[in-house]
Amino acid sequence: MKAVVYSRTGGPEVLEFVNRELPAVEAGEVRVRIAVSGVNPTDWKSRSGAAGGSGAAVEVDPEQVPNQDGAGVVDAIGLGVTRFAVGDRVWLRDSAFQRPTGTAAEYTVLPDHLVNPLPDGVSFDVGASLGIPALTAHRALTARESGPARLSPGSLVGTTVLVTGGAGAVGHAAIQLAVWAGATVITTVSSARKADLAAAAGAHHIVNYRSEDVVARVKEIAPRGVEIVVEVNPLANIADDIAVITRGGTVAIYVADEPDEIPVPARASMVKNVRLQFVLTYTTSEVEKANAVAAVTAAAAAGALEVDDDHGLPLTRFTLAETAAAHEAVEGGAVGKVLIDVAGL
Numbered sequence: 001m002k003a004v005v006y007s008r009t010g011g012p013e014v015l016e017f018v019n020r021e022l023p024a025v026e027a028g029e030v031r032v033r034i035a036v037s038g039v040n041p042t043d044w045k046s047r048s049g050a051a052g053g054s055g056a057a058v059e060v061d062p063e064q065v066p067n068q069d070g071a072g073v074v075d076a077i078g079l080g081v082t083r084f085a086v087g088d089r090v091w092l093r094d095s096a097f098q099r100p101t102g103t104a105a106e107y108t109v110l111p112d113h114l115v116n117p118l119p120d121g122v123s124f125d126v127g128a129s130l131g132i133p134a135l136t137a138h139r140a141l142t143a144r145e146s147g148p149a150r151l152s153p154g155s156l157v158g159t160t161v162l163v164t165g166g167a168g169a170v171g172h173a174a175i176q177l178a179v180w181a182g183a184t185v186i187t188t189v190s191s192a193r194k195a196d197l198a199a200a201a202g203a204h205h206i207v208n209y210r211s212e213d214v215v216a217r218v219k220e221i222a223p224r225g226v227e228i229v230v231e232v233n234p235l236a237n238i239a240d241d242i243a244v245i246t247r248g249g250t251v252a253i254y255v256a257d258e259p260d261e262i263p264v265p266a267r268a269s270m271v272k273n274v275r276l277q278f279v280l281t282y283t284t285s286e287v288e289k290a291n292a293v294a295a296v297t298a299a300a301a302a303g304a305l306e307v308d309d310d311h312g313l314p315l316t317r318f319t320l321a322e323t324a325a326a327h328e329a330v331e332g333g334a335v336g337k338v339l340i341d342v343a344g345l
Contacts, residue, residue, distance in 0.1 A: 001019070001020055001021070001022050001023075001105060001106040001107050002017070002018075002019060002105070002106050002320055002321075003017075003018055003019075003020045003065055003104065003105035003106065004016065004017055004018070004065060004066065004104040004105065004320060004323040004324075005018055005020075005063040005064060005065055006047055006060060006063065006064055006066065007059065007060050007061070007063040007064075008057055008058065008059050008060055009047060009048060009049030009056075009057050009058050009060060010047075010048060010049070010057045011048065012044075012047075012324035012325070012327045012328050012331075013324065014047065015047070015066070015323055015324040015327065017320070017321045017323070020105070022107060023101075023107060023108070023109045024109070025076045025077065025078045025109055026078050026079075026109075027078045027079040027080050028078055028079070028080050028081060028111055028112055029077075029078040029081070029109050029110065029111055029112065030074055030076075030077055030078070030081060030084055030090075030109070030110060030111075030112045030115045031074070031075045031076040031077075031107055031108070031109045032070075032072045032073065032074055032075060032090060032092065032107065032108055032109075032110070032115065033072045033073050033074075033075045033106065033107055033343055034070050034071075034072040034103050034105060034106060034107065034108060034342040034343060035070075035071055035072040035073065035124040035128075035341075035342060035343050036070060036071050036072070036124040036125055036127070036128035036339050036340065036341060036342060037067045037069070037070040037102075037103040037104050037128060037320075037323075037339070037340040037342055038067065038068075038069035038070060038103070038128035038129050038131065038132075038337065038338075038339055038340075039067055039069075039326050039327060039329075039330050039338040039339070039340065040067075040068060040069065040131075040132040040133070040169065040330065041330055041331075042068060042132060043066050043067050043068060043096070043102075043327065043330070044327045044328075044330055044331045046064075046066065046096070047064075047066050047327065062100050063100065064096065064100045064102065065096065065100060065101060065102035065103070065104055065105045065108065066096060066102045066104050066323070066327070067095065067096060067102040067103040067104045067323075067340070068092075068093070068094055068095050068096050068097060068102065068103070068131055068132055069091075069092065069093065069095070069103060069128055069129070069130065069131035069132055070091070070092045070095060070103030070108070070127075070128050070131075070342075071089070071090065071091045071092065071118055071124040071125075071126075071127025071128040071130075072089075072090065072092075072124065072342070072343070073087060073088065073089055073090070074086055074087060074088040074089075074090055074115075075107060077112075078112075081112045083112055083115075083117075084112065084115065084117075088117065089117070089118040089120075089124075089127075090115050090116060090117060090118050090127070091115075091116050091117075091118045091127035091128070091130050091131070091297075092108070092110060092114060092115055092116070092131065093114055093116065093130075093131040093132075093135065093293070094114055094131070094281075094282060095108060095110060095114065095131075097282050103128075103342075104320065104323050104340060104342075105320075105342070106320070106342060106343055116293055116297060117297065118300075119297065119300060119301035120301075121301075121303075122300045122301060125307055125308070125315065125339060126300055126305055126306060126307055127300075128339055129169070129305075129307045129313070129337050129339070130173075130296055130300060130305065131281075132169075132170075132281060133169040133170045133172070133173040133337075134173040134177065134292075134296045134299075134300075134305060135281040135284075135289070135292045135293070135296060136170050136173070136254055136279055136280075136281045137170055137171075137173035137174035137176075137177050137230065138151060138177060138291070138292035138295055138296055139252070139279045139281060139284055139288060139292055140170075140174060140228070140230045140252035140254060140277075140279050141156070141161065141174060141177055141178055141181070141183075141228060141230065141252070142288075142291070142292075143228070143250050143252040143275070143277035143279065144227060144228055144249070144250040144275070145248070145250070145275060146248070147159070147227070147228070147250075148181075149287075149288075149291050150291035150292075150294060150295050151177055151180070151181040151295040151299070152181065152295065152298070153180060153181065153182065153302075154181070154182045155181045155182065156178060156181035156182045156183035157181075157182035157183070158182075159178075159182075159183045159184070159227045159228065160183065160184045160185075160186065160221075160222045160225075160226045160227055160228075161174070161178045161183045161184070161185050161186070161226060161227070161228045161229075161230065162186045162187070162188075162218060162226045162228070162229045162230070162241070162244065163175050163178070163185060163186070163187040163188075163203070163229075163230045164187070164188050164229070164230065164231050164232055164233060164237050164241075165187075165188065165189075165232045165233060166187030166188065166189055166194070166197075166198035166201065166203055166206070167189055167190075167193075167194035167197045167198055167312070167335060167336075168232060169313065169336075169337055170230070170232060170254055171187065171198075171230065171232060172197070172198075172201050172312055172313045173305065174230040175187055175198065175201040175202055175203050175312070176201055176202060176299070176304055176305050176306075176311075176312075177295070177296075177299055177304070177305070179201075179202040179203075179204075179304070180299050180302065180304035180305075183228075184204050184205075184222075185202065185203045185204050185205070186203070186204065186205040186206075186207065186218055186221055186222065186226065187203040187205070187206055187207070188206075188207045188208075188209045188214060188237075189206060189207070189208055189209070190208065190209060190210050191208070191210070192208070193335075194335070195208060197309075197312040197313070197314070197335070197336075198312060199312070200309070200310060200311055200312035201311060201312030201313070202312075205221050214240050214244075215240050215243045215244055218240075218244040219243075219244060222244070224246055225244060225245050225246030225247070225249060226244055226245055226246060226249060227245075227246055227249050227250070228249065228250055228252065229241045229244075229245055229249070229250070229251040229252065230252055230254070231251050231252065231253045231254070232253075232254050232255075234251075234253050234255065234262045235261075235262055238251070238262055238263070238264055238265070239265055242264075242265045242268045242269050242272070242274060243268070245272060245274055246272070247272045247273055248272070248273050248274075248275075249272065249274060249275070250274070250275040250276075250277055251274060251275070251276050251277070252277045252278075252279055253276060253277065253278050253279065254278075254279045254280075255278070264276065307337055313336050313337050314335060314336030314337070315336060315337050315338075315339055316329055316334055316336060316337070316338045316339070317338075317339050317340075317341055318338070318339070318340050318341070319340070319341055320340055320341070320342050322340070323340055326338050326339075326340050
């Protein structure tokens with residue numbers, strides 16, 4: 001099979017396009033023929049050594065196939081697997097987290113609990129865009145102590161959500177899931193183009209933080225404050241978040257970039273009994289992950305998590321042999337979602 005691998009951390013140049021043997025399937029495992037692989041910031045950070053390390057080049061053994069997210073068709077099942085049959089359409093999560101079996105390959109083998117049914121009518125493009133962004137967004141939207149543990153239609157009715165960076169992949173998924181669940185959604189963007197994308201995703205109110213006073217505008221829209229903030233740049237925004245959140249509200253933080261330290265307005269946060277909830281989808285509890293997978297799959301089946309320009313998430317496509325260029329695009333801040341076409345299924 002064709003695959004992309006790296007045996008040491010570093011820049012995109014460490015990625016090699018190679019031939020490898022078709023991986024065997026053990027008990028409890030599923031082999032999937034990958035149609036589309038999704039690229040996220042976590043993928044290039046892991047490849048570079050920046051995620052959880054010093055950034056210095058280190059040897060990787062066994063060699064690593066990158067990319068956490070993907071979608072495709074079940075090719076083989078191991079002993080004891082009853083959830084799937086050969087030919088089932090599926091989406092994958094956490095494929096390369098603490099295992100070498102990412103989705104930048106024609107086939108990957110995973111424990112069956114990391115493989116999820118892809119509903120009829122949901123494209124492989126959507127399936128490959130669900131894992132990191134949508135599961136992160138779901139946890140952020142359910143982090144409020146008095147809120148639902150699993151999103152569903154109507155579960156956020158009466159709730160106002162502020163999504164910062166609504167044109168990014170996590171922000172886009174947060175807008176879509178919050179709207180699907182019945183929330184009123186405010187989002188911040190940095191340009192007219194990104195405002196158009198956020199509107200296409202379904203945001204009800206859009207604030208350009210470069211030309212508007214975010215706190216004043218959000219308070220005008222939600223005088224009693226917002227219940228949930230989905231925050232991807234807390235270093236820049238935490239003071240504004242605390243200013244606009246309601247008493248007992250939650251700021252759910254997904255840190256996309258460095259630096260790591262965040263100065264928090266402690267007194268203002270105490271007065272409002274604010275919860276700061278940091279989110280990393282890999283290490284959420286099994287219950288939280290199961291709720292997220294179930295809700296995200298249901299939302300996708302309902303057509304609530306579509307991707308492309310018309311739905312607010314432009315797609316940039318590469319071939320499997322161009323995986324290094326795909327990583328470069330994400331690292332360079334490509335707007336929208338970067339996908340790798342692996343097999344024509």
